[in-house]
Amino acid sequence: MAYTDDDLERIYDRTSGKCHLCHKKLSFRNYARYGEKGAWEVEHSKPRARGGGSRLSNLFAACISCNRSKCAGSTRAARSRNGVRCAPLNPQRRKQAKLGNAVTGGGIGALIGGAIAGPAGAWLGGALGTGIGYDKNPDD
Numbered sequence: 001m002a003y004t005d006d007d008l009e010r011i012y013d014r015t016s017g018k019c020h021l022c023h024k025k026l027s028f029r030n031y032a033r034y035g036e037k038g039a040w041e042v043e044h045s046k047p048r049a050r051g052g053g054s055r056l057s058n059l060f061a062a063c064i065s066c067n068r069s070k071c072a073g074s075t076r077a078a079r080s081r082n083g084v085r086c087a088p089l090n091p092q093r094r095k096q097a098k099l100g101n102a103v104t105g106g107g108i109g110a111l112i113g114g115a116i117a118g119p120a121g122a123w124l125g126g127a128l129g130t131g132i133g134y135d136k137n138p139d140d
Helices: 005-013 064-070 075-081 091-135
Strands: 040-044 059-063
Touching: 005 040, 005 059, 040 064, 059 064, 064 075
Parallel strands: none
Antiparallel strands: 040 059
16 A cells, blocks of 8 residues: 555654554654665554554554564564563653653652651652653653
8 A cells, every 4th residue: 555655754653753563763764665774664553464454543653574574463462572562652642651750750759758858858759759750761
């Protein structure tokens, strides 16, 4: 199937330019260029052989080796072979997840710091927890 440049950009961006099966960084300009660094193809999450369609909601970016080794298998099985549980987040959801991690980390840090060192410890623990939470990779 031929994809428009707009379709390819949306497919590539929905996983922040990473393979949705192994999380390897892909190169947008190397679409369908086998052997190039970061080469990728459009992958059907639910394979066409199993009734999957070509709607954009079923299409993801995948490195060529992952896409071809998956064949008509399940996305869950392909990801588990790579030690991955879910697709990488798109930029908007990544930002939301990082902010959520920061809030959670800050709250936990404040509770622990407050229990150990009182109000000053709560302030310091909250600040440290916020930083650590924000820096946590939401794709893990």
